[in-house]
Amino acid sequence: MNRPTTLITGATQGLGRGIALDLAHRGGTLLLHGRDHVRLGAVADEVRAAGPDIEVRTYLADLSDLDQVQAMAARILETEPRLDGLVNNAVAGGGVDPLRRELSAQGHELRFAVNHLAPYALNRALLPLLGASAPARIVNVASIGQERIDFDDVMLEKGYEGLSAYCRSKLAMIMATFELAHELAGTGVTVNALHPAHLMDTQGVRDHGLVPVTTVDEGVEPTVRLLTDPELTSVTGRYFDQFSDTRAHEQAYDAEARERLMALTRALVGQQGGTDRKG
Structure with a gap:
């Protein structure tokens, strides 16, 4: 049986680090992404110590720059023989100064770029490897x-x-999840989104001046479940609130709105046309 390979973005702190430490005990290969090489090296050492039967490789990229997203994907395609799981966890939160509008390297609003455009671009670039590794x-x-x-x-x-x-x-991330799941139906590659836990004790929550009410571990469990639970092998195109399969915002079910978003997204990441569902 092949040992699973899983890529986790934003693995140097918070939920991403927690997911990596949980998976470290399960064996296989972990691909850890971060944008700071010192913190990335430190968490890689921590994960190796937590799971002696785990292989760890690191990938450095700033996901606010779509060129770096594509370059990282190219490195993964060149280096990795398989990819069984991809956790798009890296996030730009509300920010320390919520009234200061920040831009990505390509001039897009920063949260939209990091939280939606980057995972969309990474998913699409890695689809050949995910498909070849299916399920x-x-x-x-x-x-x-x-x-x-x-x-x-x-x-x-x-x-x-x-x-x-x-x-x-x-x-936007959830709407793209639904679209990609529809496109990949029957391929053995599933796509789901979740809310891991409410106001976890993370730097992003504290930076925005919010008071954490749950631990990171409470978010790790439902996230890892979506990645590993055999009962969810064929479940796709769903939004989960922790363990509950539930409804997202009503706009996520508006086909016209999803198509408008996908057309815009393809244009912004340089993939005119594409293969996303129409209508």
Whole structure:
């Protein structure tokens, strides 16, 4: 039996680190992504110590730069023989100064870029490897915090507020989850999104001035379940609130809104046309 290979983005702290430490005890290969090489090396050493039967490789990239996203994907395709799981966990939260609008390397609103465009681009680039390794699973770490996308101001150039930007980007991630799951039906690659836990004790929560109410471990368990539970092998295109298969924001079920989002997304990541579902 092949040992599973799993890629975790944003693995140097918080939920990503917790997922990596949990999976370390299960064996296989972990591919850890981070944007700071010192912290990435430190968490890789920590994961190796936690799981003596685990192989660990690291990938450095700033996901606010789509060129770096594509370069990392190219390195993975060149280096890794298989990919059984992908956890899109890296996140740009509400920010320390929620009224300061920040931009990505390509000039897109930062939360939309990191929380939606980057995982979309990474998913698409790695689909050949995921498909060749099927059954494989993509888990998109979203949030219960979801806010309707205004297609007249997707990049929030008017009345910017960081938490609102975060909530819109997480809804975009969920909408893209549903679209990709439809596209990949029958391929053996599943795609699901989840809200792992409410206000976990993470740096992003504290940076925004919010008070944590749950531990990181409470978010790790439902996330790892989506990745490993044999009963979920064929479950795809769903949004989970921790362990509950539930409904996301109503806009996520609006086919026209999803198609508008996908057309915009393809254009922004340089994939005009694409193979996403139409209509």
